[in-house]
Amino acid sequence: EADIYQTPRYLVIGTGKKITLECSQTMGHDKMYWYQQDPGMELHLIHYSYGVNSTEKGDLSSESTVSRIRTEHFPLTLESARPSHTSQYLCASSDGGADTGELFFGEGSRLTVL
């Protein structure tokens, strides 16, 4: 069973608020990812990290930031939330081996921006 946790699970906030979505994993995985997924749509990569102090931008990164100060922790911050940010946010990790596409996902954070 995967040990990757996201908080909050559900969040409703107003436009313009700053929010941080937390993600922690206890598997010692070097690679961590943030995805955004709308119902019936593909996962879109927002940010990823290959280890401590490593962060890279994905397809939808322009309105958010991440940090990787500790191996187990990879928080995602939206500086100013907008209704277009309403979505499900999924955090994932992998051990970065040859089959590095085997990701372990957290249960997701469902964000609604009013």
Place this chain on the structure above:
Amino acid sequence: GQNIDQPTEMTATEGAIVQINCTYQTSGFNGLFWYQQHAGEAPTFLSYNVLDGLEEKGRFSSFLSRSKGYSYLLLKELQMKDSASYLCAVLDSNYQLIWGAGTKLIIKP
């Protein structure tokens, strides 16, 4: 551009067999993955193919043809709990996962 195609929705009967197809066009290929995602939940890993052929794992099997850019997921002895979306994803030349939009599988009694 990079593209993963899979049917949007399929319906099958409990106890039957269903095949979910996936075709891909990506910049490079380092493996193909199938994930299962129940409604409102996170995806969970099902299978990984990097060489041509069939990989069998219990009731689920996955096939890959790299020359055709094609894979399928075969589900046997369907159960109601198999109702979910099935996501096809390809690891490209930069070791980034390219995801399909998923196939919603509906199982009827």
